[in-house]
Amino acid sequence: MKSTVVIVFLFIMFQGFSQDFKKHQWKNRVLIVSTIDDTSSDFLKQIDLLKNLNQELKERKLIIYQIVNDKYKVGFSSNFNSSNSISKKYVNTKKGLQIILIGLDGGVKLKQNYVLTAEKLFAIIDGMPMRKRELRKNK
Template structure:
């Protein structure tokens, strides 16, 4: 399956991607990393995100993928994101980044919509009435 077709289902991918740092205070980021486009866990995370599109949008969530050396959804470089967020060079990794820029959740397996909702809804900016 064409990965670009799947990416069209990801919530709020900016037309002209900005860096993750530039998203701070505006967006939460689900940063997903895989060494190859055919990674089964990457496919599962994409399915979760696609089914959770409206809920993710309501929570100001953007998805950034690092697949091999390619980054989709942000202007950052793959090596820089892996280093900064401790993502593996091979295999799968997922990191949820809050609006404050801090890592809120880290996993070596796909994150379920229930886990994402619980983590985001517990964030101070979300609880205080902000999105």
């Protein structure tokens, strides 16, 4: 399992940062957590909240992108990667903390500027038609 995560992460690094996150379309949902200050209390609180939800994130095919100015990381790795191609379509870090949820279809499902609770995140995802189909199929 750990080797799969490492392989996926390395693949993402070598592919470069997809400007529109299209590479995840129909495979994964994406949660973008962006800020201009990676030491801000809201950003740290949001990342802390998500770190403890590995199983729930995996079940919902949810990948986390942390974006700080022109740096990003996928998941909760310790190192940021530089990127000059951060998507301006999805990310506006001038507002401080920004949370964006992108569905399997590539559409923006949620956009907010304050900490997103696990309950709200999972309620939104679990209410999506494709997620409902996944749950029915897995029963």
